[in-house]
Amino acid sequence: MTRSRRRLAETALTVAAPLALVVLWEIAARSGLIDARFWPPPSSLAITAGELIADGTLASNVGISLVRIGVGFSIGAIPAVVLGLVMGLWWPARALLLPIASALYAIPKIALVPLVLLVFGTGEAGKYAIVAISIFFLVVLNTVAGVLAIDRAYLEVARNFGAGAGARFLTVALPGALPSIFTGLRLGLGFSLIVIVGTEFIASDSGIGRLIYDSYQRLALRDMFVGLVVTGLLGWLLTFVVDLIERRLVPWRESA
Template identity: 50%
Template sequence: MNRNRWLSLLSPLVLLGLWELAVQIGWINRIFLPPPSEVFHTLSELIATGQIFRDTGISLLRVGLGFLLGGIPAIVVGLFMGVSPVVRALVQPLAAAIYPIPKIALLPLIIVTLGLGETSKIATIAVSVFFLVVLNVAASVLQVDPRYFEVARSFGARRRDLFWTVALPGSLPGIMNSIKLGMGFALTLIVGVEFVGADSGIGWLIWQAYELYAIDRMIAGLVVVALVGWLITVGLDELEYVLVPWQASSVRIKERRVREHVRIWWTTIRPWSYTAAMIPVLLGASIAAYDGAINWWLLLLTMIGSVAIQLGTNLINEYYDDRKGIDKVQVFGIGGAIQRGELAAWQVLLAGLLAFAVGSGIGLYLVSVTGPFIFWLGVFSVATGFFYTAGPFALAYVGLGELAVFIFMGPVIVIGSYYVQAETITLPVVLASLPVGFLVAAILHANNLRDLDIDRQFGKRTLATLLGRSGANIEYYVLVGGTYVSLIVTVALGVMPWLTLITLVTLPAAVRLMRIVAVETEPHALQPVLRQTAKLHMRFGSLLIFGWVAAWLMGSFGYI
């Protein structure tokens, strides 16, 4: 990131800081302009109650439907106008006459005709988008360089070919632009439409806040509108990249570089490993829900925190693997961006520490909400994550990797997530976390099993190298088998609801994996075992959560 980019991040932050300060010292009356911290608080409340998702969702649905109903016919008609002078002569005057009318002015007319319901809102969007897009699409067809039509004709193109190979692709950049324009227009409009005669939607939320004189809510609504607008722009840029890949300006080239950067980081953070961090969190929360305590806001925070810690662990791991000279380029292993020179070691270390900081920050917030138990759990988690590959007694290099992962990614997270919700800890929770712990340890072991010979060569001590090939195979059976045994035992003891037995549908896949492990020793043959074990963990974990949630819902509806 260059200095200008930092400055462009700095100016809004300074502004926010000044605003906060001005309100806190009393220069600005907080009744007229509440400080950012208050807006943030209101926003988190709106998230916690789920209201913001409901209203944003409804607004997006209206925009989406209106956009499709207006935009698709507009593109078709616009293309016809572009290629056919007859159609152009027929439609152009009409479209050009209606186009300059501010479409919000049509709203009363539309309400009179279609009533106050959803139809009139969607129709307003559709009509407005139609006239904007139709003229722009027609213009972009006319802007295609006539030379290209000549080239096509010189190779014998017929009318149909001229349309499909020149007019349409040649005007795609322009069509894409009109889609962007139309979408921006639709977003502006929806807020206005919802100010009048709506009882839901983001515009309604802002208007209602105005009527209650709740300025913090108004600003929170504006923040959400801005965020949604930004996300849609990003999405449309992505779409443009797919539909119009030949548009290469300097921006594009820069974008490509950004994309390359994103790809490098994406593989380095090992995205596939996050289900392993999320499943225990969701499991703990679903058990808490079953026990009658669920707070969605805290669940969201716990998820983010858990993913951040996992992210930090992965990055620190990457950093120290490089420092200790574990050659990932030769090994199947993922990552290795530092060795390939794609990332500097300090970048990875810094990002890892940052992730830990975010995780710790969320952790501290959770501590302030729930109590010191989470604090000690957090300290233990961060320590495990850090010393997994770092320090003189790196757990991963002395054969304690599986145990560390078993405890940390199994019971510790499940208990922590449960505690955040229920503020207590029970034996059933500990027992219920065991199957997941077994399976997550099996993922790590599948990795070590694959790298057994290479690790031995490099003197990396894993449990697999210590046990030897046949011992390591038995370890795999124990871990995968332990998953199902602990599941059945806990259900039989009445600790887990019988619905969790649905996870047994994954048993055939597990047996298949153990069979492969029994006969294969080659890394390339064991590579799928690693991937499949991770998949097994995800499927098993999801089904287990499903079992708990189903039991909770059936309980709360009185079926059990």
């Protein structure tokens, strides 16, 4: 199968699976197989989504959540990549910090929300902080793994040609670790979306998480389902954007 045909097949399957799920959901709700009071048919959700878009509720809450994710993700990911590269190249840093990073990574980040909000407050700083913390150790560990997977011969060749530590950092370690870095970033975006929605449940008066929770409290189930569907679409969109960037920066991975 040629590459173009494979991409076409992948696109068709990507669209077909959720479309089939929506059709089955619609049929089940309309036929009474599931209780439409608790599982509103997708056609009614489309009407509700249109109403939320028309009055600006959906766009404003989605925008607020995306800003929180974007700022927090940047604060967490950039230093995580730098630290991961340092740990991968320099064994004393790895020996000192890897056990700590591994231990802190294992803590469910949603469990840290009360502590983070206590330290940083319930304002925007607290939300940025919880997103940054939720992805920091994940990206660090993936970056370290990417550097350690590089053939040591490349580093030796760079050293033999007179490349200093900075040059090896930028020309060998960073490009070689990019596939693992992007894996960490992709997973981190999913983590950040989960954490920010959970945080908005309990410590926010805005955002997609708050929209879902308020709808639940009012028993406005259609609004709640719209929020859930939009959250899922955001997760897919964020992953898609990372994939596009990766194809630009790591073209050899796609060809492989």
